[in-house]
Amino acid sequence: MIILHALRYSLPTIGVVVLLIVLTIMYRRCQSRSTTLPIKDDLLSLKRLRRTSHAELSQATNGFEESNMLGSGSFGYVYKGRLLDGIEVAIKVFNLQTEGAFRSFDIECDAMRNIVHRNIVKVITCCSSVNFKALVLDYMSNGNLEKWLHSKNYFLDLIQRVEIMIDVASAIEHLHNGHPTPIIHCDLKPNNILLDEDMVAHVGDFGIAKLLGEGYLMKHTMTLATIGYMAPEFGSAGIVSVKCDVYSYGIVLIETFTKKKPTDNFFAEERTIRHWMESSLPQGAIEIADVDLLKREDEYFIVKANCISSIMELALNCSAELPEKRKDMKDVVVELKKIKQRLLNNIKHV
Structure with a gap:
């Protein structure tokens, strides 16, 4: 009788404890799922x-x-x-x-x-x-952006270049914000931007990519990226953050619309491609744009010049010396899409 009496009061307590344990296990499993990459058919x-x-x-x-x-x-x-x-x-x-x-x-x-x-x-x-x-x-049948910018008999018009750079910005934004753990490409440059048969851009070559640990905004590395496209803090101190990709993107943006490489002999240590852009932009787009892209006799000259100037201002904001001064890639995507839409609207009304 004593045993039955004891069980009558202890069983409900044991049941509650077991239920709590089961609920805890289920909660932890759900949490672990939420911190992993989303599973998609392609991944499976x-x-x-x-x-x-x-x-x-x-x-x-x-x-x-x-x-x-x-x-x-x-x-x-x-x-x-x-x-x-x-x-x-x-x-x-x-x-x-x-x-x-x-x-x-x-x-x-x-x-x-x-x-x-x-x-x-x-x-x-x-x-x-x-x-x-x-x-x-x-397989990307149209090769890389490097070829289209710097090889003879290849040409990209203004809208194509804007669309390509929107594609690249979307890819980098996804790397930074599309996963629980941000991925830093670390080596963004025209060679690593590939074009498919429809001229849609795809970012490739993740050979020195870095994954930021949860809760970390930056990390140190001994790996060096490509000179000219590498952020100052990456090259001097090996400090890597998502802002390093933003810097590289800004440099590629300048190269795409000016056809000047950051490694050209024209630029020296004290005169980088960014410094050149910063000092030249106030003189007007005609001074800095690819000569094949902007011609005074073009009926859309003013529209195109304003577009290029807006893009170069964005490029300067991406490639600021200090990481905290650089834009977020999500904002870059939004701004570039607005610039593209403004260009198309203005062409219609000219």
Whole structure:
């Protein structure tokens, strides 16, 4: 009787305790889900993809024939290839003799595998063995922005350039704000901006990308990016934050509309491309714009000049010396879209 009497009062207490434990476990599971990347069909199918073989990639590129080489980067070579199912792809083969190549492959594989965005190059699959590592990427038939800006017989009109830079800004904004842990590209430049058959821009090459830890606004690194596009605090102290990408974006923005590279001999240490823009912009867009982009005899000269001036003011705000003075990429996307709409509206009314 004493035992039954005790159970009558203890069982409800035990039940409450068990219920609390179950609820706590469920709550923690929900929390852990909320801090991971959102699961999408593309991601699920990507993780289920088999890893392709060296033999298959060799066949796809005719033995990595030089005529199929699209270009080279800091950690290897990129080839055009055709898989067995007929899909045209770009195959990035890592030079494992280069210091940091293994780490670059791991970083790029992990970073790009977990990012799904229309303006970021998509990883189709990968190949990884002791002696060979490669990423298989979407093939971008129109090459990179570098080619379209600086090679003969290639030309982008004003609206195309604005749209490309909106695409790039959207990609970087997604990296910074589209995930629980911000991703910093660290090496944004025209070579890493690829154009598909519809001239839509895609940001690629995440070989030195950095992930900020939860709650951190910056981190230190010994890895160096490309001179000319690298933020001052990145180059001098190895301090990396999302504002480093904003700086690089500002420099690319200047290059896209002026056709001047930050590494041109015209610029020296005391006279950077940004300093040149800051001193030249007050004299008018005709002084700084790509000569093929802005001509006085053009009936839309004033409209285009005002557009370029607005974009260069935005570029200066992105590439400010101090990180805290630089714009947020979300604001950059909004502002560029307004500039584009204003351009289109003004052309209609001229």
